[in-house]
Amino acid sequence: MKNADHVPQRPPFITGTPEELDSVIAAPENHTVVFENERVRVLHVVIPPGVVENKHTHQNPSVFIINSSPNMHYYNDQGEIVTSSGKREDGVPFWVGPEGVHWLENYDDYAFDAIRVEVKG
Secondary structure (H helix, E strand, C coil): CCCCCCCCCCCECCCCCCHHHEHHHHCCCCEEEEEECCCEEEEEEEECCCCECCCEEECCCEEEEEEECCCEEEECCCCCEEECCCCCCCCCCEEECCEEEEEEEECCCCCEEEEEEEECC
16 A cells, blocks of 8 residues: 555554653654644654654654655664664655654655644544
């Protein structure tokens, strides 16, 4: 399925996870709210080359659109690398379920750039 999530081992979001781990609070240098209402929150996600994001979560499912997809490490809540490449076809939306504690490391020489549309319950 072309629009399926490419990291199926993402850690699940656990109800009761502290609000301080929300992406916008825990990793504000990488997650900027560009629009929000009662139904959605739209984030611009940027991870510059050589940067490791802070640990964070996404409690709501999302439509994710990657504009620039460098080589990345995706770490789960145990600090284990779940996947070592974020390569996808740029500009093609895909679905991502709620995510528990995780972080990404951009080990390439150009920035990761994406739009994440979080659907509120």
